[in-house]
Amino acid sequence: MFNDCIIMAGGSGTRLWPASNSKTPKQFLSVNNDGSFFNDAVDRALAVTGGDGRVIVIAGKTHVPHIIRVCKKYSDNDKRRMVLIPEPLAKNTAPAIACGAFYAGGKNREDRNVLVLTSDHIIQPLAVFQADADAASAFSAKGNLAIFGIPPRGPETGYGYIETGESLADPGTAAAETAVYKVLSFREKPSPEKAEQFLAAGNYYWNSGMFGFSSRFILEEYRRNAPEIFRAFEKLAAPGEEAYTVQGGIRVLDKWPGLEAAYHAAPGISVDYAIAEKCSQTVMAAARFEWFDVGSWDEYARLASAPSSPGRSSGEAPGAEVYTQDSSGCFVHADLPVALCGVDDLIVVVQSGKDGCPGSVLISKKGATQGVKNIVEQIKAAGRTELL
Incomplete structure (x- = not known):
């Protein structure tokens, strides 16, 4: 079991534009009738850290209201286990994780076994994820970087890959059913031909972006492999109670002295490039849970399609108000009422601007929504970044 969990909740998630944008990114979109991607991540974090482990959320300043809003569902005891650290700048994942690791260790650099979770993936069932996390925890507690690898479902070119070597013996945990391997290398997003080769080889896995480590181990990796980041954050003093405000029952570390200076000093780089690809003590737990990145509409x-209701489209996001006539096979995600007449197999996304971004609409044929990334580039080229 892990002592603490860091949830990375920053980013803008433009692959699901326009519903996902800089003010309301993907992780706060609803994925079921109970909550958001972020809620599901918190549920995982609470489960794998026992009854008293901490859940450390790293997010942008503009995301704080969303986090407070979607966390209303949690008990007072669960909220007491949470701390939210608003990032003064977006600097990619390596500085964010360094920040979380320094916070976890505290002023005495206590050694904590820490799990890093993404906040915008679908993972199920929770019990299987817990068992796989227990296996990873046993290895990370003994001085390894423990990565979660996803068995590939096809020759996907949109993910990075992990090349694995020998199978490793379980160092002492009840989660022996989870296979753990030595990591040989990390591979960039491949060409279609290379992806086919990886799939045929049988020892390559998708990189999930989730991993575990002991806080002392990872800070030593930062000291050796990312010294600029290490030096920037090691100057931070442990925050006193005056550094926190309480919002919605959650402690928000919004007055941590030196945090802004640390982020300004640290280079912006991913943890994969800064640490994982350079670490020689890396293992991979082969996920038995289902994992979906949800990278397109x-x-x-x-x-996320909800069951249809009389007079409504057969595919509606939770909360959408949709009316149809002679239409079929469409999916609608909208915060305004939408009517469809005589159209088939469309994806319609409507953002009214209630979240503070300008209103915008996406209409796409089903099967063509990967093109949203090109639309986003056109918007940037047109100088309309306020739409993002």
């Missing part, structure tokens, strides 16, 4: 529509 087609994928979102498939996973």
Whole structure:
């Protein structure tokens, strides 16, 4: 079991534009009738840290209101286990994780076994994830970087890959059913031909972006492999109670002296480049849980479509108000009422601007929503970044 969990909740998630944007990114979109991607991540964090482990959320300043809003569902005891650290700048994942690791260790650099979770993936069932996390925890507690690898479902070119070597013996945990391997290398997002080769080889896995470590181990890796980041954050003093405010029952570390200076000093780089690819003590737990990145509206529509209601479209995101006539196979995600007449197999996304971004609409044929990334580039080129 892990002592603490860091949830990375920053980013803008433009692959699900326009519903996902800089003010309301993907992790706060609803994925079921109970909550958001972020809620599911918190549920995982609470489960793998026992009854008293901490949940450390790293997010942008603009995300704080969303986090407070979606965390209303949690008990007072669960909220007491949470701390939210607003990032003064977006500097990619390596500085964010360094910040969380320094916070976890505290002023005495206590050694904590820490799990890092993404906040915008679908992972199920929770019990299987817990068992796989227990296996990773046993290895990370003994001085390894423990990565979660996803068995590939096809020759996907949109993910990085992990090349694995020998199978490793369980160092002492009840989660022996989870296979753990020595990591040989990390591979960039491949060409279609290379992805086919990885799939045929049988020892390559998708990189989930989730991993565990002991706080002392990872800070030593930062000291050796990312010294600029280490030096920037090691100057931080342990925050006193005056550094926190309480919002919605959650402690928000919004007055940590020196945090802004640390982020300004640290280079912006991913933890993969800064640490993981350079670490020689890396193992991979082969996930037995189901994992979906939800990187397009087609994928979102498939996973998040609610049961149809009389007079409504057969595919609606939770909360959408949709009316149809002679239309079929459409999916609608909208915060305004939408009517469809005589159209088939469309994905319609409407953002009214209630979240502070300008209103915008996406209409796409089903199967074509990967093109949203090109639309986003066109918007940037047009100088309309306020739409993002």
